[in-house]
Amino acid sequence: ITSFDSGDGKSVTSANLALVTAESGLRTLLIDGDIRKGNLHEFFGLPNVMGLSDILAGRDDLGVLLSRSLLDSKYDNLTLLTAGRASINPAVLLSKPRLGELIELLKGKFDAIVMDSVPSIGGPDSAFLAEHSDGVVIVVHGQRGTRRSLRHTLQTLRQGTNRTVNIYGIVFNRIALQLTSTYNQPYYRRNLAINPEKLDQEMLNAGKRTAFPGRNSNVMIDPSGIRLYSFAAASVQLGVTKETMQEWVRTGFIKSEKRNHRDWISETEISQMLEHLPRHEIVTNNPQVVLPTKNSTGKLSSGKLRDLLGNQRDALLASARDVNPTDDADS
Template identity: 35%
Template sequence: MELRTYVAALRKLWWAIVLVTVVGAGTGAYLAYRQTPMYATTVTFFATTQTTSASSSSAFAGDQFAQQRVNTYVYLLSSDRLARLVIAASKVDLSVEKVESSISGASQLNTVLLTATVTDSVPSRSEAVADALATQFPALVNTIESANGTRTALVHLDVVDGPHLNPKPVSPRTKLYIALGTLIGLAIGVIVALLRELLDTTVRSVHGLSTLTDVPVLGVINSDSATKRSPLIVQAGSQSVRAEMFRQLRTSLQFVDVDQPASVIVVTSSVEKEGKSTTAANLAIAFADAGRRALLIDADLRRPKIADYLGLEGAVGLTNVLANQVDVDVVLQTWGASGLTVLVSGSIPPNPSELLGSQHMVDLTADLRTKFDVIIIDTPPLLPVTDAAVAATFADGAVIVVKHGKTKRSMVSRSVHSLRAVDARILGTVLNFAPTKGADAQRGYGPYGYASAATIDEAGAEPRTRRRSASRTKSSDRTGESDAPKQAWAGPRTEAGEADSSSDAAPDNSGPDGPVTGTEERAARA
């Protein structure tokens, strides 16, 4: 993994890192709160030795002897004998073991100073034990040092400082607990974020998808809350960001290989629910809006969706044509004001792969090439069934739709391998459902982006479509004529190519606000 990958992982889960850090700090504070406060009283002793000579060498030797003795007295502070003497003198209600554990000592380097510390949860008891210690410890040392029969002890201890009671608790150290908890929480949060990134096997970036497949990423399709309600770009508005993304995908396909332009394009995915059908439908709409003679074929003969998305009759379609039950010109349907032609799937057959791989399908595709500029074929996913690979063999190329954060890298690799195994041409991939916010946000148009219609409205600018509508209204008022939109769906075509006026007119599905003609939409984009 590169450094930017680690940084992106931390940015993506920054909230989790902060949360774990706060929890760690809170845990440290709670542990400190649960601890019993301890108070300390200190007393400092000075050790002197008896010298028989006033010479400097004798004084130096005595000082060295006193330093050695002081180091020994540190351990003497924790003795049972001293604890019993302190208990007897202070009258405290403590056991010998408690008094032993409450007394500690330390000697400063190269000095004859010895500091004794008495720690207790009760300040007055700590001070009482320290007072007794200040008198009993020098007496004990004097007794031990004169036990060899001498009248005068070789070392004598004098109290030079204390006893002093610290009014503030010496433990727990709340700030230290909080600091340690914060550091531990931060470390755990960072480790969890990095592990999650390392264990995440899904596709989450354009760079990762391009590196994985070794084919170009033709487009990035963002997703928002309105995508499920309005999957088609005409429903979201021709000037929406999502519509611009499909226009960019259309442009990428037109220039992916200028020497071998693709006119028959298979749109597929690795598994279901990656948005291949909506991508195919919106791509076909984008080609039709550009003035191209576009045909959308629903070749997903297992779970067809195109008829439902466009609101068309799907009982008769591709399968019936391949079964020689009806002529193709009869079942072709026109959708939308831009003149998009749709061939729905028809009846669900028992042998979808055989139908798509039949010579009749190859001949039908060759015949439709002469009538349309571009043909978009929606096919089933690659991994569950072989339909898409079969269709890609007689098409000019295939486009693989990959769902951001859901499709695993291994699935994409297997899909690419299945297409290359049949010598199919892979035009590129499309990263679908990419987030618009957060660390994983993908930009389909470089660093500048596009403003949505809502953003323009908030900025106080009047949208171009409203000005155009207002001008048409004024023109209608002057002429007395209404500028009513044309009917988008004209029914199945007859063999002569004319619309069957006797058929029931289907509702206009070009958008919630009615259709917009191709001329008007192209003028709006200009």
């Protein structure tokens, strides 16, 4: 599913199409292929910690990474693969052969796959996804779409090696909500609650403080040595908006605690929330690969959640590669 510009409604269309397909009884996977500014996870109230971009950027077994990335959408028969947070150039990631290998693996696990793509104004990403799809649906904003914008989208789709892209059709979208959506802003200018580089620096400096943190601080260390994050910092760690984080706290999806007249979210609470997310395991054909297991401690090894996932993954893969010589002898 693609469109010309942000705010045209492609993500809403993708989500609705996936939901209808799942309701028909088909095992459906919804992929957020907009790895520049994807926000499908927000629609389903889920975090974006590890997803498509991380899988494409990695070198580990696809089955292992998918078992850590595929999330239960909370709707029957519908699984979500978020955009991920890898910082490598999206066009470079999507042009790798690994994308084709991933799609082929997923085709054997699901009855239908819906991919939400990048608007064509943002780059050639949609062409790479189109190469690995059976067909493309183009979403056109009914009030501002033009022939020129549609022609540009078609030209972008044909930039790939497969220049005969199958166009299923066009969806004319006139949803007024899209006109005022936060998505309808200059594209690829992600509005984070706090700059990630600033957050990294605060995490480094948090342990050096001898006094209480200031009003504008986003990280502090409690007496037991656990990091505490402000709502803004926690939202960046989990890849969601600050508003989503506040809603999660309000509904009890994640718990906050009061310190120095401010609300904070502990590193342990974030870790436990991630560990309890319902995931969709992929059975790998490689008998030497061991799928990840849950960490019962709930305590992070560093302030970065990607480090937690990376450390778990590396340990599992190291043990999987350590083949017992006696096994070889017996075989």
